Every structure is written in C-alpha cells, then in structure tokens.
Amino acid sequence: MDMNLQEKLKILADSAKYDASCSSSGSKRSNKDGIGNAAESGICHSFASDGRCISLLKILLTNACIYDCKYCLNRKSNNIKRAMFTPEEVCQITINFYRRNYIEGLFLSSGIIKSPDYTMEQLIKTIELLRNKYHFNGYIHAKAIPGASDSLLKRLGSLVDRLSANVELPTENGLKLLAPNKESKKVNEIMNYVKNNQSRKYAPAGQSTQMIIGATKERDLDIMSKSSSLYDKYKLKRVFYSAYVPVNKDSMLPSLVRPPLTRENRLYQADWLLRFYNFKVSDLLNDDNPNFNILVDPKTDWALRHLKEFPKEINKCSYYDLLKIPGIGVKSAKRIITSRRNFTIHMEDLKRLGVVMKRAKYFILCDGKYFANSSVFKKNFIEANLVLEEKDMSIVNREQLRLF
Amino acid sequence: MYRIYVYDGNYIALLSLILELIKRNIKPDNIKMDDYEASLFDEVINLQVDLDMDILKKMKKSFGSYAINAMYYVYLSEEDNKELLLYYFFLNALKYHKDITFRRDLKCVSEVLRISQYVMHEGHRMKGFLRFKELENKVLYAEMEPTNDVIMLVSHHFQKRLKNEYFIIKDVKRRILSIYDKKKFVIVPENSFILDTDVLSDEEREMEELWKIFYRTIGIVERKNDRCRMNFMPKKYWKHMLEVEDEL
Structure with a gap:
C-alpha cells in the first residue's frame, strides 16, 4: 500500500471533516526560538465551501478503526480506502503549511487502532516530534481517546493547547444504539481529568466537545440540558453541535435529505444564551415546549412569550435586563451602560451603539419613547414582523422553512 | 475659499499640526496630505510646525490608550476626511479626557470608533x-491588497510568529514592501529593493x-x-489566496 502524500491527505482530511471544532483561540503560547506562536483571539485562515472557518490542519492520523459506530464514515464495516500518516509526514505538512500561513496549527484526531492506549501513544509520538524536533509553538488541538490511561492523558495534555473528547450523542441511550463500542463513562473520565489538571502548562486553551444532532431522537431540551450540565461539571470552553450528515445507510439511522442546519443554528444561539446572557435551559425550554421555534431565534421566542416584561427603558434597566432584549448583545449592552453614565441615550444613538434596531425596536423604550404608536405593541404583530425579518436573513433558512 | 492645511503624511506630523491648530484656535476646512489634488477653491496652507516627539505619550496620559489606538487606526484607514475627523476627535478629547470613548x-467619536474597528x-x-x-x-514572499494600510500591523504579527525566517510582504496597491531579516522589519518603497519573485523553491508547487x-x-x-463563505471571506481578498483564486 504505497500511497503518495496527496492521496493520504485527501483521505485523512475527508474523514476528519465532520468534527466541527476549528477554533484556535484561548492560548498565549509564545515562540521560544522555534516557529510559531498562538494568537489568543484565534485566527481564521480561510473559509471552506460550506462557510466554515479553516483555522487548523484538521486530519486523522489514521482512518482505520476497530470500532463500528453507525454514524461514522470510518467505521470498521465500511469498505473504504484506509490510510495512515507517519509522524514525520504530519510534521512536514504542518510546518510547511504553517510557514506559508495557510494554517494556525494542527487538529489531530485518529481512528482507534489496536487499543486506546496504543492509539494515544501514536498521537503523542507525532506531537512530541512536532514540538521537540521541529520546535513548533503554534496551536495544537488533539483528541483524547476514551479508555486511554491517565499517564498518557497527562503526557498528551502537556503538549497541546486544547484536549478534547466527543460525547458524540446527547444521551446514553443514543450512544448505546449507534456507538456500541463507546461508553459515555470513559468520555466523562477524560473530561474530568482535563478539568482537574488544566493550567497554563496543561491544555491552556481548555477542552471542548461535540454532539451529533438529528441522528437520534433527542429533543432540543435533552440536548441543551446535556450541554448545560457539561459546562457546569467540566468547565468546558465550548460544546459544538454538528448537524447529522448521512454518510452511511443503516436501518437505525434516519434518512435525511439535508442536514438539520436551522436546528443546529438554534442550538448554537441557545448555547450562547446559556454562556453569556445569563439564561437557563428552563427559561428557554420545558416538557410542554421541548423544541426550539424554527421561525425565530431562542431569545426572540423567549421575549415573545414574556411580553409582559417589555418594553424595557434603555436608560434605566439593568445590564442583565438589557441582555434579554432581542437585538442587543453583550457588546452593545456594555456600551449602553458606559454611555448612559455620560449622556441620555436617544433612539438615534442606538444604531451607533451596535443595537440591531430591526429586532430591538419592538421591545424597548428610549428616553420614554416607543418607536411607533403603542398600539402595535401586540404579540401577533411583533411576531409576524420578526418572522419576516428572519426569513430574509438566510437562504438556508428559507429552504428549510419550505419543508414545514 | 476653503482653508486646507497640509502635512507630509507622517502620523506625528499630523498630530503636531492638529495640536498647533487647536492652540491657535484655527478651525480648518480640511487637513490633507501635501500631495493631494487641490481644487480651484482651495487655499493650501503649509503651516510650519515643530514635530512634538512626546505627543503620543502626552495623549496617552490624557486620553487613555484605547482612544489613541483608535486614532492611529483611523490614520491607517482610507477614509476620505480622516484627518479632519481626527482633528474633531482631538478637540473633544481635550474636553472629555478619558471619557472620550464613551x-x-x-x-x-462614533465615527472614529467605527473606522478604527474596521481597520483593526x-x-x-x-x-x-x-x-x-x-x-x-x-x-x-507574500502579496496583498488590503483596503487599509495594515502592513505595519501584519508585520508585527509575523515578526513574532516567523522570527527565524526571512520574509517580504508587499502591499501591491501602495507599492511598499515590509522586509524582515530575522532581527527587525523595515517598510520601504517597492522600487528601493530589487526582488526576483519568479524562482520558487523546489517544494513550493507541491505544497501549494x-x-x-x-x-x-x-x-x-x-x-x-x-x-x-463570502460574508466571512470577501471576494476582494481571493486574488492572492491560492485555494480560491481559480474560483474568481
């Protein structure tokens, strides 16, 4: 099986592409007389045809795998071409891409070969070579292999900027059904280990995880509850949601025409609300209302269901109340706070402060004034206008809406 | 007649001029670089001003670093009346001091902050x-055609990242080069350095x-x-990006 480098790269990038994480932020690693450093803000180097950021050289060390997870392209029972990089090859490509500024660093994952420990050792060998022989100080995100021993987790984490393990599916049942070789207990053990050891020298950019959306029957409520508990328990930096793309045919898998992208988008929006806007899952979803509204974003949906709390006066309401207004984000809320210490904010100032007026105007008073005659302050009127607004925003959404 | 005050393009010269105008209580109709094309109604005034080398330090103390960084980014922008905008910002900063950015x-103020964000x-x-x-x-070797004059910002970044490499960055539109020799970088006019960019290393095509x-x-x-994809990576940049140049 003498395969050239081009062919290997094609196979091993193709099999890595379903991992959503590509962020390169959160690390301050500096250049110690070698090549590269990490930019704390993260840097996107290109954008793929699907509009996703390309920051890291995202590859598998090998796509050979002893597991047979139903949703995965690389499962044992699939008859596909298999390839494996040598550590030296990974280093050559990484360094050459990095020098030319194609990438911010390396994202290295792998299929499981022989055993979790053996696979981890191969990852460690590769990254050690890159750090020690090639003196590479750029960003590295490695996948920890569930079931590998603590001593290997310790070594890998001290080499990389981010270490992560994917929970894959939002519930234990989903995992049993589609990934019979994986145990959520082992993923939790990794996350726990990383949480307890994280420092400036150990996975300085923290950990993240990923869930596949739409391959199993979980409700948005189940997914968000899982995320929320992961953030609380393991101090994760991010949970990524990956709309299920049907790469395999299996009686246990849904046959989708298009991946559920609008749903994925709603989950990301809600995820943001949990992390930066002081919302709780129970504010957004409950058993009577277990899925997000496809027509409007979760915050607008919340606001429409709590119209009694509005309109809020921009010049008076608290920071947390500002964050609850659709069309106001963390940045604009902070600007409003610092601005109103210096002057009274008028309607015409809001756009300059970064407020998205086409959404916010229905929910605010500014210096006592409402944007229109107060008779329009009715749920049906506001909802209808905002749904139209949202429909204009994205072609993808529009295509999805047609399905309903 | 419009009274247009000119400066030589240097940032310190611009700030010194603005400060001098404020001291003399002169309200300019505009401030331009001295090579601009004057119109029939322009009265071009070349005020002789001593360069105040400590001006940045003084401004930082009085206006705060957020404000002076924003001003510098505006100076790097392609905004039509950026000098006049900086004059008004300076004038108000003397009144509001560190609160100016609020x-x-x-x-x-909102314009300076908007433009500086854009440049950054x-x-x-x-x-x-x-x-x-x-x-x-x-x-x-890299070529770029950014809208704003960001070669300085970009060079600082690569100086840290690629400190053991030689690199040259060319701003095609502004005809300037940033040349880094493993110690420091200098920014020079394109024609002051003879450069053969056609002969590539053996590996180059393979890596591309x-x-x-x-x-x-x-x-x-x-x-x-x-x-x-286009929202995140506007087409104006594609010309110098090998992975998408074929799609133009």
Missing part, C-alpha cells in the same frame, strides 16, 4: 488570509497542491453555503 453621542478587523483578517510563497533562497487538495476536501458538500 461619548458615542458625538459623531466624531481588516488587520486581523490579513493575518489569516495572507499567503506566503517560498522562493528559491528560502525567503517567504497539497493545500488546494486539503481545501477542496474539508468542505462538506451537503452543507455548501457560498453566501456564508
């Missing part, structure tokens, strides 16, 4: 979108090909979204 109710954002983008080629002598393969492979076909 006064978004003033048009000159483009600087950040170029740090990602810039593409080096390896020349025969191992020198890394690998990158293009990676780029084509990593996108998920079922999620194709051109509009999203």
Whole structure:
C-alpha cells in the first residue's frame, strides 16, 4: 500500500471533516526560538465551501478503526480506502503549511487502532516530534481517546493547547444504539481529568466537545440540558453541535435529505444564551415546549412569550435586563451602560451603539419613547414582523422553512 | 475659499499640526496630505510646525490608550476626511479626557470608533488570509491588497510568529514592501529593493497542491453555503489566496 502524500491527505482530511471544532483561540503560547506562536483571539485562515472557518490542519492520523459506530464514515464495516500518516509526514505538512500561513496549527484526531492506549501513544509520538524536533509553538488541538490511561492523558495534555473528547450523542441511550463500542463513562473520565489538571502548562486553551444532532431522537431540551450540565461539571470552553450528515445507510439511522442546519443554528444561539446572557435551559425550554421555534431565534421566542416584561427603558434597566432584549448583545449592552453614565441615550444613538434596531425596536423604550404608536405593541404583530425579518436573513433558512 | 492645511503624511506630523491648530484656535476646512489634488477653491496652507516627539505619550496620559489606538487606526484607514475627523476627535478629547470613548453621542467619536474597528478587523483578517510563497533562497514572499494600510500591523504579527525566517510582504496597491531579516522589519518603497519573485523553491508547487487538495476536501458538500463563505471571506481578498483564486 504505497500511497503518495496527496492521496493520504485527501483521505485523512475527508474523514476528519465532520468534527466541527476549528477554533484556535484561548492560548498565549509564545515562540521560544522555534516557529510559531498562538494568537489568543484565534485566527481564521480561510473559509471552506460550506462557510466554515479553516483555522487548523484538521486530519486523522489514521482512518482505520476497530470500532463500528453507525454514524461514522470510518467505521470498521465500511469498505473504504484506509490510510495512515507517519509522524514525520504530519510534521512536514504542518510546518510547511504553517510557514506559508495557510494554517494556525494542527487538529489531530485518529481512528482507534489496536487499543486506546496504543492509539494515544501514536498521537503523542507525532506531537512530541512536532514540538521537540521541529520546535513548533503554534496551536495544537488533539483528541483524547476514551479508555486511554491517565499517564498518557497527562503526557498528551502537556503538549497541546486544547484536549478534547466527543460525547458524540446527547444521551446514553443514543450512544448505546449507534456507538456500541463507546461508553459515555470513559468520555466523562477524560473530561474530568482535563478539568482537574488544566493550567497554563496543561491544555491552556481548555477542552471542548461535540454532539451529533438529528441522528437520534433527542429533543432540543435533552440536548441543551446535556450541554448545560457539561459546562457546569467540566468547565468546558465550548460544546459544538454538528448537524447529522448521512454518510452511511443503516436501518437505525434516519434518512435525511439535508442536514438539520436551522436546528443546529438554534442550538448554537441557545448555547450562547446559556454562556453569556445569563439564561437557563428552563427559561428557554420545558416538557410542554421541548423544541426550539424554527421561525425565530431562542431569545426572540423567549421575549415573545414574556411580553409582559417589555418594553424595557434603555436608560434605566439593568445590564442583565438589557441582555434579554432581542437585538442587543453583550457588546452593545456594555456600551449602553458606559454611555448612559455620560449622556441620555436617544433612539438615534442606538444604531451607533451596535443595537440591531430591526429586532430591538419592538421591545424597548428610549428616553420614554416607543418607536411607533403603542398600539402595535401586540404579540401577533411583533411576531409576524420578526418572522419576516428572519426569513430574509438566510437562504438556508428559507429552504428549510419550505419543508414545514 | 476653503482653508486646507497640509502635512507630509507622517502620523506625528499630523498630530503636531492638529495640536498647533487647536492652540491657535484655527478651525480648518480640511487637513490633507501635501500631495493631494487641490481644487480651484482651495487655499493650501503649509503651516510650519515643530514635530512634538512626546505627543503620543502626552495623549496617552490624557486620553487613555484605547482612544489613541483608535486614532492611529483611523490614520491607517482610507477614509476620505480622516484627518479632519481626527482633528474633531482631538478637540473633544481635550474636553472629555478619558471619557472620550464613551461619548458615542458625538459623531466624531462614533465615527472614529467605527473606522478604527474596521481597520483593526481588516488587520486581523490579513493575518489569516495572507499567503506566503517560498522562493528559491528560502525567503517567504507574500502579496496583498488590503483596503487599509495594515502592513505595519501584519508585520508585527509575523515578526513574532516567523522570527527565524526571512520574509517580504508587499502591499501591491501602495507599492511598499515590509522586509524582515530575522532581527527587525523595515517598510520601504517597492522600487528601493530589487526582488526576483519568479524562482520558487523546489517544494513550493507541491505544497501549494497539497493545500488546494486539503481545501477542496474539508468542505462538506451537503452543507455548501457560498453566501456564508463570502460574508466571512470577501471576494476582494481571493486574488492572492491560492485555494480560491481559480474560483474568481
């Protein structure tokens, strides 16, 4: 099986592409007389045809795998071409891409070969070579292999900027059904280990995880509850949601025409609300209302269901109340706070402060004034206008809406 | 007649001029670089001003570093009346001091902050979108055409990142080069340095090909979204990005 480098790269990038994480932020690693450093803000180097950021050289060390997870392209029972990089090859490509500024660093994952420990050792060998022989100080995100021993987790984490393990599916049942070789207990053990050891020298950019959306029957409520508990328990930096793309045919898998992208988008929006806007899952979803509204974003949906709390006066309401207004984000809320210490904010100032007026105007008073005659302050009127607004925003959404 | 005050393009010269105008209580109709094309109604005034080398230090103390960084980014922008805008910002900063950046109710403040964000954002983008080629002598060479004058911002970034490499970055539109010799970088006019960029290293084509393969492979076909891609990576940058130049 003498395969050239081009062919290997094609196979091993193709099999890595379903991992959503590509962020390169959160690390301050500096250049110690070698090549590269990490930019704390993260840097996107290109954008793929699907509009996703390309920051890291995202590859598998090998796509050979002893597991047979139903949703995965690389499962044992699939008859596909298999390839494996040598550590030296990974280093050559990484360094050459990095020098030319194609990438911010390396994202290295792998299929499981022989055993979790053996696979981890191969990852460690590769990254050690890159750090020690090639003196590479750029960003590295490695996948920890569930079931590998603590001593290997310790070594890998001290080499990389981010270490992560994917929970894959939002519930234990989903995992049993589609990934019979994986145990959520082992993923939790990794996350726990990383949480307890994280420092400036150990996975300085923290950990993240990923869930596949739409391959199993979980409700948005189940997914968000899982995320929320992961953030609380393991101090994760991010949970990524990956709309299920049907790469395999299996009686246990849904046959989708298009991946559920609008749903994925709603989950990301809600995820943001949990992390930066002081919302709780129970504010957004409950058993009577277990899925997000496809027509409007979760915050607008919340606001429409709590119209009694509005309109809020921009010049008076608290920071947390500002964050609850659709069309106001963390940045604009902070600007409003610092601005109103210096002057009274008028309607015409809001756009300059970064407020998205086409959404916010229905929910605010500014210096006592409402944007229109107060008779329009009715749920049906506001909802209808905002749904139209949202429909204009994205072609993808529009295509999805047609399905309903 | 419009009274147009001119300066030589240097940032310190501009700030010194603005301060002098304020001291003399002169309200200029505009401030321009001395090579601008004057119209029939312009009275061009070349005020002789001593360069105040401590001006940045003094401004930082009085206005705060956020404000003076924003001013510098505006200076790097292509905004038509950026000098006049900076004059009004300076005038107001003398009144509001460190609170100046909170006064978004003033048009000159909201404009300075908006433009500085835009320049900073483009600087950040170029740090990602810039593409080096390896020349025969191992020198890394990149061409770019940013809207704003971000070569300084970009050079500082690569000086840290690629400190053991030689690199040259060319701003095609402004005809300037940033040349880094493993110690420091200098920015010089294009014609002051003879450069043969046609002879590439042996590996160069192979690496370019690998990158293009990676780029084509990593996108998920079922999620194709051109509009999203273009929002994040506007077409004006594609000309110098090998992975997408074929799609132009």
